[in-house]
Amino acid sequence: MGNARQPRKIRLSTTPTPEALAELRLGDIVYLDGLMYTAREGVYQRALEGQANIPMELPSQSATNFHCSPAARINADGSYTMGAVTATASFRFAKWLPEWLAKSGAKIVIGKGGMTSRDYKDYFVPNGALYLSTVGYGTGALLGRGVKSVEAVHWHEELGLAQAMWVLKCNNMGPFIVASDMAGNCLFERENERISANLHKVYEGTKPATLKRFGETDDKSEELIG
Numbered sequence: 001m002g003n004a005r006q007p008r009k010i011r012l013s014t015t016p017t018p019e020a021l022a023e024l025r026l027g028d029i030v031y032l033d034g035l036m037y038t039a040r041e042g043v044y045q046r047a048l049e050g051q052a053n054i055p056m057e058l059p060s061q062s063a064t065n066f067h068c069s070p071a072a073r074i075n076a077d078g079s080y081t082m083g084a085v086t087a088t089a090s091f092r093f094a095k096w097l098p099e100w101l102a103k104s105g106a107k108i109v110i111g112k113g114g115m116t117s118r119d120y121k122d123y124f125v126p127n128g129a130l131y132l133s134t135v136g137y138g139t140g141a142l143l144g145r146g147v148k149s150v151e152a153v154h155w156h157e158e159l160g161l162a163q164a165m166w167v168l169k170c171n172n173m174g175p176f177i178v179a180s181d182m183a184g185n186c187l188f189e190r191e192n193e194r195i196s197a198n199l200h201k202v203y204e205g206t207k208p209a210t211l212k213r214f215g216e217t218d219d220k221s222e223e224l225i226g
Contacts, residue, residue: 007177014064014170016107021130024178026187030132031174035151035167036064036110040088042163044096046155048103055154056167059105067093067111069162071140072150080150084140085168087112090131094119101127108132114179114188121184132176133187139175146173 007027014034046052067090072082090111110132149169156164179187
């Protein structure tokens with residue numbers, strides 16, 4: 001364990017240079033400065049399938065797309081109130097990402113759980129983009145502290161507040177963890193491989209399962225999702 005590389009803490013612009021992105025390594029901890037926008041299936045469908053004009057200049061204003069549904073409201077006087085900003089699972093939107101990355105010029109996508117290395121290699125690498133993951137659960141309020149203001153909310157009447165395109169001004173917003181790199185490698189896949197290699201040692205000496213319910217197995221490398 002003494003040779004394990006400690007994660008670096010990095011401040012990064014939401015309109016990063018190619019050089020800044022190339023410096024990032026899997027597992028680095030990133031804090032963001034600048035404008036970011038929320039866009040998920042509602043925005044993707046409207047902009048890509050519906051061919052609606054994107055209501056901000058991308059990527060010059062922002063190259064960072066947050067898969068998020070803010071805990072926020074639009075007040076009667078037109079001002080905004082925002083508390084937590086909790087990420088949602090990005091794999092749900094993977095089918096739109098190739099076209100979105102190409103059209104929007106996004107270089108950073110933020111969400112929860114990430115995607116596969118195949119997605120990163122097929123979708124992100126050709127567009128010079130990478131993926132940042134939120135760290136654990138329950139960090140929405142912590143991330144909300146990094147939102148200094150809501151600059152605009154687009155398409156809220158058409159899509160509703162959860163699916164609208166929120167434009168957030170951020171200062172030292174994070175922590176986020178670098179989950180893919182410019183070569184399309186996946187942090188979670190890498191760590192799962194390391195864990196699986198020694199997983200049998202954890203269960204040495206334990207008795208086999210006895211209940212034999214549906215899906216139960218003595219192979220600890222298997223996982224049943226259903």
